[in-house]
Amino acid sequence: MRSGIRKLVLSIHIVVSVGWIGALGAYLALDLTTVRSDDPYLLRSAYAGMDLIVHSVIVPLAIATLLTGMIISLGTRWGLFRYYWVMITLLLTVMATVVLLVETRTIGALAEVAADPSTTRDELAALNSTLVHSVGGLVVLLAVLVLNVYKPRGLTRYGWRKQDQAVRDPI
């Protein structure tokens, strides 16, 4: 991949991946509100906000992070499976994205119940939060961030074979 294009894709990747973490922070603030408050107006707003943030911001950022990450890996000598840190980062990002997409169903259902004017105060207060998933998601994203910054050593067998091939049969 040409240097200019690589830097462009890398810039986009940094924006969307760090943006994902930031959006998750905003989502967490609303999620915590659903746990700490029993004010019906606040709860209705919080669930509506969570639904909006997930569908309009977090899901697009997650998909963009996954795609740009894969493009960078495939377009450079890091590859997708040559180094353990890249492979594990990919696995964690795929996992986080899949869980997120499945969880949108739950968040939509919660928002729908909260938005229903006939939902009572007690029913609103009885709606559980998605705190386990949002905190878990944040932990996973921070782990990915740490791996990307530190890039710990470790060549996979596949990576070793590729390098061995390159040395024996240089192009």
Added chain:
Amino acid sequence: MSEPVGKRESDGGRRMAQPPGMPGWVKVSGLVVLVVGALLVAIMLLSGGDHGPGLHTGAGDPTRTPLVVGGADAS
């Protein structure tokens, strides 16, 4: 991200005759993830195993479920 340097980049910069083993940090991380994952699965199974929207709505059904008997507060 910066690319790996050198034609024959390997752990420690030396040419390796044998394929490298799995690094220690991968083994430790994998073990931690397995343990945490097993704990989460155990908690899910002990809590009834429901992991759909019903788990988060406090009922088996994500739709409205009346909780107050004899006069609901419709605020």
